[in-house]
Amino acid sequence: MNHLLRQLAPISEASWELLDEEARERLRGPLAARRLVDFAGPLGWEHSATNLGRVEEVAAPNGGGVSALRRRVLPLVELRADFSISLAELRDGDRGAVDVELAPLDGAAKQIAICENVAVFHGWEGAGIAGVAEASPIGAEPLGASAEEYPRSVARAVEAVRQGGVEGPYGLALGPDEYTRVIETAEHGGYPLRDHLAKILEGGPIVWAPGVTGGVVISLRGGDFLFESGQDLSIGYSHHEAEAVHLYLEESFSFIVATPEAAAPLS
Amino acid sequence: MGFDQYHEPPEELSAETRSFARICASLEEECQAIGWYQQRLAVEPDSEARAIMEDAQGEEFKHFAMNLEYLLRRTPRWRAIAEGVLFQEGDVVEHGEAAEAASEGEDDDSGEAVGAADGSLGIGSLRGEQQ
Numbered sequence: 001m002n003h004l005l006r007q008l009a010p011i012s013e014a015s016w017e018l019l020d021e022e023a024r025e026r027l028r029g030p031l032a033a034r035r036l037v038d039f040a041g042p043l044g045w046e047h048s049a050t051n052l053g054r055v056e057e058v059a060a061p062n063g064g065g066v067s068a069l070r071r072r073v074l075p076l077v078e079l080r081a082d083f084s085i086s087l088a089e090l091r092d093g094d095r096g097a098v099d100v101e102l103a104p105l106d107g108a109a110k111q112i113a114i115c116e117n118v119a120v121f122h123g124w125e126g127a128g129i130a131g132v133a134e135a136s137p138i139g140a141e142p143l144g145a146s147a148e149e150y151p152r153s154v155a156r157a158v159e160a161v162r163q164g165g166v167e168g169p170y171g172l173a174l175g176p177d178e179y180t181r182v183i184e185t186a187e188h189g190g191y192p193l194r195d196h197l198a199k200i201l202e203g204g205p206i207v208w209a210p211g212v213t214g215g216v217v218i219s220l221r222g223g224d225f226l227f228e229s230g231q232d233l234s235i236g237y238s239h240h241e242a243e244a245v246h247l248y249l250e251e252s253f254s255f256i257v258a259t260p261e262a263a264a265p266l267s
Numbered sequence: 268m269g270f271d272q273y274h275e276p277p278e279e280l281s282a283e284t285r286s287f288a289r290i291c292a293s294l295e296e297e298c299q300a301i302g303w304y305q306q307r308l309a310v311e312p313d314s315e316a317r318a319i320m321e322d323a324q325g326e327e328f329k330h331f332a333m334n335l336e337y338l339l340r341r342t343p344r345w346r347a348i349a350e351g352v353l354f355q356e357g358d359v360v361e362h363g364e365a366a367e368a369a370s371e372g373e374d375d376d377s378g379e380a381v382g383a384a385d386g387s388l389g390i391g392s393l394r395g396e397q398q
Binding site for chain 1: 385387388391393394396398
């Protein structure tokens with residue numbers, strides 16, 4: 001048994017499968033960052049820091065002509081979203097019910113996915129994580145008030161990244177409102193805006209990214225944005241009482257922007 | 268073209284189990300190649316030819332290790348037993364028996380590869396997946 005303590009939960013194997021499958025389904029959609037940045041790991045719950053290959057000076061303990069350096073690392077952060085599930089609902093699931101109430105799990109999945117997206121795209125100062133959009137030296141390109149203006153803005157952002165010597169293909173992360181406008185819009189002649197944007201991106205994906213404000217164009221050539229997973233998203237057991245079992249979604253990770261100019265923000 | 272890696276009708280198997288079976292077949296082939304190179308090296312007198320064979324066998328070592336890791340990541344009980352046996356000093360059989368006993372309850376018996384060995388949801392990278 002590992003730190004998730006799953007075997008201590010008073011629920012059946014079938015219920016665990018139901019919960020895990022529901023969590024996978026609910027997480028895969030909104031986990032936008034994992035569609036666009038490099039993913040390493042999972043390296044395990046014990047993995048605590050990412051090597052930055054950098055050092056900083058530190059005074060030697062007693063001088064005497066000895067110099068000293070301290071290695072710099074980026075500690076992993078842990079995200080956890082608690083939720084509770086009715087034991088009666090899970091027992092009905094064991095009986096074959098197909099409409100088991102799992103809304104608390106769905107809500108926790110949405111929240112932790114948004115947290116991950118925000119950390120990657122907009123940064124997390126308290127955790128020492130610089131976001132893709134905030135780290136970019138390229139000024140934010142306004143997307144425009146209407147979706148018809150998006151192709152010009154995205155083309156400018158792609159060109160700015162290309163001018164920096166960063167090749168494509170490129171991906172586009174869009175906040176929910178902007179994404180909805182794209183899929184709803186057909187340009188003059190009925191040509192879908194989504195297809196037009198895909199051509200500008202050299203075939204790269206357009207990703208629905210809850211938690212993102214505006215959008216981000218990002219190179220997919222690899223090696224520029226590094227998401228390092230310690231414990232990948234997991235469901236663990238906290239405690240239970242007669243009516244409900246209290247569980248949580250959890251992960252640990254770090255994120256490094258290696259090439260800030262490989263992305264351009266859209267406001 | 269044959270599909271010898273399947274022991275059951277492929278259409279009745281999940282995509283995960285078909286991938287698992289393909290990697291199992293690949294693991295067998297890499298192991299077989301390692302054995303062949305070992306025999307060739309035992310009888311080859313030409314040093315240049317031996318160097319090539321040693322290099323090729325090194326490739327097979329790598330391929331074998333990658334295939335094995337793929338399989339272990341998807342079968343918690345296999346991984347638990349392997350962790351108790353591999354790279355351990357002492358009696359191999361004793362370690363094997365102890366690891367097998369300790370692994371009880373580490374895995375389900377469905378034969379379906381589900382989730383990841385660390386208890387996570389096994390989501391990982393989503394690059395290239397349809398949203």
